[in-house]
Amino acid sequence: MAKTSENGQSYDDRLDNLSVEDCLIIKNEFKKRINYDFAAFLNTCVHCGLCADTCHYYIVDKNPKNIPANKLGLINKVFNRHFDLFAKITPTLTGSKKLSRDMVKEWVDSLFGRCTLCGRCALNCTMGINIPYIIRAARGALAAARLVPPGLQSTVDTAIEKGNNMGIARDDWLETIEWLEEELQDDVNDPDASLPLDKNGTRLLYTINPREAMFFPLSISAAGKIFYAAGESWTFSSDNFDVTNYGLYSGDDSAAGLMSERLVDSRRELGCEALILAECGHGFNSNRWEAPEWLEKKYGFPVKSILQVIAEYIKEGRIRLDASRNKKRVTLHDPCNLVRLGGIVEEQRYILKQSVTDFVEMTPNREKNYCCGGGGGQLAMTRYADRRLETGRLKAEQIKATGAKIVVTPCHNCIDQLMELNKHYKLEIEIKTVAEIVADALVI
Amino acid sequence: MPEIEINGNKIELNEEGFMANPKEWNEEIAKALGKAEEGLDELTKDHWAVINYIRGYYLEKELAPMVRKICKHTGLKLKYIFELFPSGPAKGACKLAGLPKPDGCV
Numbered sequence: 001m002a003k004t005s006e007n008g009q010s011y012d013d014r015l016d017n018l019s020v021e022d023c024l025i026i027k028n029e030f031k032k033r034i035n036y037d038f039a040a041f042l043n044t045c046v047h048c049g050l051c052a053d054t055c056h057y058y059i060v061d062k063n064p065k066n067i068p069a070n071k072l073g074l075i076n077k078v079f080n081r082h083f084d085l086f087a088k089i090t091p092t093l094t095g096s097k098k099l100s101r102d103m104v105k106e107w108v109d110s111l112f113g114r115c116t117l118c119g120r121c122a123l124n125c126t127m128g129i130n131i132p133y134i135i136r137a138a139r140g141a142l143a144a145a146r147l148v149p150p151g152l153q154s155t156v157d158t159a160i161e162k163g164n165n166m167g168i169a170r171d172d173w174l175e176t177i178e179w180l181e182e183e184l185q186d187d188v189n190d191p192d193a194s195l196p197l198d199k200n201g202t203r204l205l206y207t208i209n210p211r212e213a214m215f216f217p218l219s220i221s222a223a224g225k226i227f228y229a230a231g232e233s234w235t236f237s238s239d240n241f242d243v244t245n246y247g248l249y250s251g252d253d254s255a256a257g258l259m260s261e262r263l264v265d266s267r268r269e270l271g272c273e274a275l276i277l278a279e280c281g282h283g284f285n286s287n288r289w290e291a292p293e294w295l296e297k298k299y300g301f302p303v304k305s306i307l308q309v310i311a312e313y314i315k316e317g318r319i320r321l322d323a324s325r326n327k328k329r330v331t332l333h334d335p336c337n338l339v340r341l342g343g344i345v346e347e348q349r350y351i352l353k354q355s356v357t358d359f360v361e362m363t364p365n366r367e368k369n370y371c372c373g374g375g376g377g378q379l380a381m382t383r384y385a386d387r388r389l390e391t392g393r394l395k396a397e398q399i400k401a402t403g404a405k406i407v408v409t410p411c412h413n414c415i416d417q418l419m420e421l422n423k424h425y426k427l428e429i430e431i432k433t434v435a436e437i438v439a440d441a442l443v444i
Numbered sequence: 445m446p447e448i449e450i451n452g453n454k455i456e457l458n459e460e461g462f463m464a465n466p467k468e469w470n471e472e473i474a475k476a477l478g479k480a481e482e483g484l485d486e487l488t489k490d491h492w493a494v495i496n497y498i499r500g501y502y503l504e505k506e507l508a509p510m511v512r513k514i515c516k517h518t519g520l521k522l523k524y525i526f527e528l529f530p531s532g533p534a535k536g537a538c539k540l541a542g543l544p545k546p547d548g549c550v
Binding site for chain 1: 449458460462480507510511513515530534545546547549
């Protein structure tokens with residue numbers, strides 16, 4: 001559960017009473033994060049302003065603080081003041097600023113509270129600046145001083161301490177899988193249908209977002225049913241099943257590396273051929289692309305999204321689908337971390353076209369899609385909930401324009417935000433994972 | 445901070461409608477949250493079965509129970525629980541039972 005205090009002090013009290021030492025910790029960590037790429041990006045912004053209208057925060061609220069170049073500017077100013085000799089001696093001329101208590105507050109408000117690290121600004125940056133990469137690094141500097149907002153920090157802490165981000169106990173996980181296995185056996189009318197645990201030497205090691213096991217298990221049943229229909233050799237791990245990695249959002253590389261390493265170790269110990277990532281945008285980006293950087297080693301084994309696996313089943317004729325079982329109009333939301341930042345773009349479309357009769361794209365889509373508003377740790381940071389719902393208006397409008405009754409999205413974080421948008425903007429939609437809609441169309 | 449007024453008492457909520465001080469919980473608060481957060485004019489016997497189980501589990505373990513446990517101990521089917529609480533077990537049932545917001549993608 002979200003802790004609201006650190007050593008008995010509330011987060012806001014800590015921000016109001018930051019010590020010189022706190023600022024020094026942030027500065028030192030910030031310095032560590034500056035490599036050549038980073039330094040080159042920092043002073044490259046030409047203030048063309050093109051990024052403004054790409055950001056869902058700015059589109060919804062014309063506060064200049066929401067312009068990506070200005071978020072980047074806050075980091076530039078500190079960099080220049082502390083690490084650029086010329087700017088250091090000419091602060092008035094260059095606008096460089098010390099990392100003071102007020103500046104730390106501005107960093108927190110803008111870098112945690114006005115950004116989902118969705119990367120849409122970077123895609124449209126005339127100078128090609130990787131803005132979310134820099135914002136994440138600055139978040140990491142704040143993380144070193146334990147200044148990640150509550151909710152996001154507690155989710156990282158829970159994952160580190162308990163092995164998964166909802167603190168699910170091992171026995172409870174095993175009991176849930178046993179229960180879902182019985183349900184699957186009833187569903188497919190086969191007492192041998194299984195959700196295997198710790199099976200050695202299988203082709204695939206599958207992972208989940210803990211929220212599936214905790215509160216929304218239908219997506220686990222759906223994936224299990226698809227694996228069953230394909231005759232797949234697969235397993236869960238009883239210890240390391242969590243695909244999420246909130247270290248991506250907090251910016252804390254060591255926590256992020258520790259979480260990803262658990263999956264790497266489990267695959268090796270179980271002797272599985274490939275690591276398969278559940279429908280989780282940031283979990284995919286973290287474990288497919290970022291983790292080798294955090295761990296400073298190459299994987300040497302395949303890491304795939306379950307969407308790639310399902311698309312292969314369809315292409316190879318391993319599963320049969322009857323699209324007429326899904327007749328309602330369906331649209332697709334592209335999770336930023338999976339699509340724009342992850343490169344999984346066409347698989348979900350191929351799968352949906354085989355699984356439903358009336359598929360419509362929302363506009364814009366694919367890598368140009370808008371963030372749902374819940375990414376970057378926003379869903380966990382309660383203090384910014386109002387902004388999150390407000391920025392989600394763009395997504396709500398996109399959905400309404402399609403006339404779809406079902407919104408499919410391969411990301412549990414997006415699903416939760418979409419559930420809130422559904423309620424707040426009265427969309428009257430159903431929200432499903434790709435596996436759920438495929439399971440509905442499966443011919444067994 | 446947002447708040448909800450019950451019989452003249454102001455109950456503090458967080459920005460997402462979860463109780464700021466879970467110890468203050470009582471059945472009147474559950475009813476008021478049901479109406480404000482889930483649009484439920486009345487809580488049925490089945491709503492109470494779920495809420496009371498979650499509340500008891502939380503008081504004992506300081507955790508929300510998994511939905512498996514909720515189904516097992518109330519004897520209610522999973523799909524029916526989603527019907528009872530439109531926002532689902534976390535932002536629906538746990539919120540009405542006065543739990544703080546769980547960690548993770550919720």
